[in-house]
Amino acid sequence: MPVSLASAPATTHGAVVPIAYSTPTGNSFSFTNIPQTYQDLMVVLYPRDTYAATYTGISMGFNGEFGSGTNYSLTRLRGDGSAADSNRASSQSYIPDIGFMPGASATSGIFGANTFHVLNYANTSTNKTVLCRSASDRNGAGWTILSVGLWRSTAAITSMLFASTTAFASGTTAALYGIRTVGQ
Amino acid sequence: MSMIPIASTVVGAGGTATITFSNIPSTFTHLQLRYFCKDTAVNSNLYYMTATFNSDTGSNYSSHGLTADGATAGSAAQTSASSMRIGLTAGASLQSTSTFVTGIVDILDYTSTNKNKTVRSINGIDANGSGWVYFLSSLWFNSTPAAITTITIPAAVTNFAQYSRFDLYGITNSPATGA
Numbered sequence: 001m002p003v004s005l006a007s008a009p010a011t012t013h014g015a016v017v018p019i020a021y022s023t024p025t026g027n028s029f030s031f032t033n034i035p036q037t038y039q040d041l042m043v044v045l046y047p048r049d050t051y052a053a054t055y056t057g058i059s060m061g062f063n064g065e066f067g068s069g070t071n072y073s074l075t076r077l078r079g080d081g082s083a084a085d086s087n088r089a090s091s092q093s094y095i096p097d098i099g100f101m102p103g104a105s106a107t108s109g110i111f112g113a114n115t116f117h118v119l120n121y122a123n124t125s126t127n128k129t130v131l132c133r134s135a136s137d138r139n140g141a142g143w144t145i146l147s148v149g150l151w152r153s154t155a156a157i158t159s160m161l162f163a164s165t166t167a168f169a170s171g172t173t174a175a176l177y178g179i180r181t182v183g184q
Numbered sequence: 185m186s187m188i189p190i191a192s193t194v195v196g197a198g199g200t201a202t203i204t205f206s207n208i209p210s211t212f213t214h215l216q217l218r219y220f221c222k223d224t225a226v227n228s229n230l231y232y233m234t235a236t237f238n239s240d241t242g243s244n245y246s247s248h249g250l251t252a253d254g255a256t257a258g259s260a261a262q263t264s265a266s267s268m269r270i271g272l273t274a275g276a277s278l279q280s281t282s283t284f285v286t287g288i289v290d291i292l293d294y295t296s297t298n299k300n301k302t303v304r305s306i307n308g309i310d311a312n313g314s315g316w317v318y319f320l321s322s323l324w325f326n327s328t329p330a331a332i333t334t335i336t337i338p339a340a341v342t343n344f345a346q347y348s349r350f351d352l353y354g355i356t357n358s359p360a361t362g363a
Contacts, residue, residue: 088254
């Protein structure tokens, strides 16, 4: 009988446990009913957008709060092969452009590599911070980005939403992992 | 490859001046430190987070980093320092007492006795109108390379605040049992 990774201790079955997997093709997708039994969350997203541009951003929100309120903000470092810059967004209704992906105008078959880390996601005394590394090279163009986003809420995270500009292109994959600590 | 939790420290109400991971087993290939922290200093200032290995406080550390504060991208370096930069942290007043710095530190080949130790770190905090991200590489270049058995991380100013936590993981080259 197969052993459930989630029910076996991290010291024998590893700290990184797959929770959910998706191949989205709509404007947005969500991971919902996220178990509260891990220490951190990690999302590995390999997307492309159908939007008619060479690249476009990935937006993010938590617990159904997306498009209302002003509880999100972002700080970003970006390098595009010729210059490095930094920008910020404050008091937003979602985290804008925390990651990036190629659009329909980019060479076909090129997707963006994005990893999102949310540490301490289930703690109800601290606001929620997400670190994102995003990268895509298009042989003469591209970027590498490190972003940090804030959700000014002490609620435990039970769902995450990721949004494209138009729609996630076919071939986009998204995986949610729980990361266990000692004793989990 | 599997990631296995080795040790975890959560800071209580009284705060903690120093985080120490000792007796680190030599049975893994790499280490990863994941942390969520803030200083109890009553200000909004930024400070470097630092670490030392095996209680070495000689001039055996260096680093190069990329920084961004929401307006300007920059770069900073240290050479022949007595501790290694692994990120930035903030005083308790930055944003609020409920917003913490997040960081991930990768230490590859930590048991090698013929290679100096290269460390890769990402770190950041957003404070809704302020904050930064920091991406850096650091080096421990003591004269005789040694396996890392202890990692010491002092609070930058006063103490690590309540709810700060540090989790150390070992990464193996072999699959976890049953995985």
